[in-house]
Amino acid sequence: AMAVRVLEEEPGFNAGVGSALTRDGTVEVDAAIMDGNGLRVGGIGAVPFLRRPIDLARQVLEDGQHCLLVGDGAWEFARERGHERARPEDMITERSRQKLAAHRAEQGNSGGTVGACAIDAAGHVASATSTGGMTGKRPGRVGDSPLPGCGTYADDRAGAASATGTGEAIMRVTMARVCTDEMRRGATAAQAAAASVRDLAERTGLDAGIICIDARGGIGVA
Ligand code: ASP
16 A cells, blocks of 8 residues: 555556546546455545545555445545545646646546555565546446456465556456466566456457466566
């Protein structure tokens, strides 16, 4: 959570401050964190103007009642946990505005989602992902990042993974789960990362990226 929190505050990334804008020019964030020890997970989807998405995802995980909160109910939970709605000018950057303008002119898309995978001395793995989603998305759209097995997954028996790319493709192949399944069958993190990127490309014709860590501490990036 700490690594992702730092990146959310960095305006150059598409997460927290600097998040991609919806087609209406607003910010709606997605994030999740998963603990491979017991498969505990907390996610939030399409939450407007939330500045610290990974903290809220972690609070959903720690609360333990649900795996994913979205929309107004997510804000009610957020306010109970001390979050305040950010002012638009504190999250929207010149760069995110330019990207929306380029998207409207059909020139570009997204990228810049942030993620982290970790392992501790006891061999427990975890994964976290945070994003503003795709530039020009319809308000209410939830991407892959907060969905367990899609953009984020962690299982002590396999490893942990965090994906980036077009969420609609990642969800259809459940990319993070493909990656951790490879590790569960004995692949190294590097092999599993490459295999899951290949699988997504073969099945959807699109590109995506993934970072992962296996239960022995090996790392993979593809
Ligand atoms: N995967 C993110 C989403 O579709 C976007 C990204 O990774 O850039 O919401």
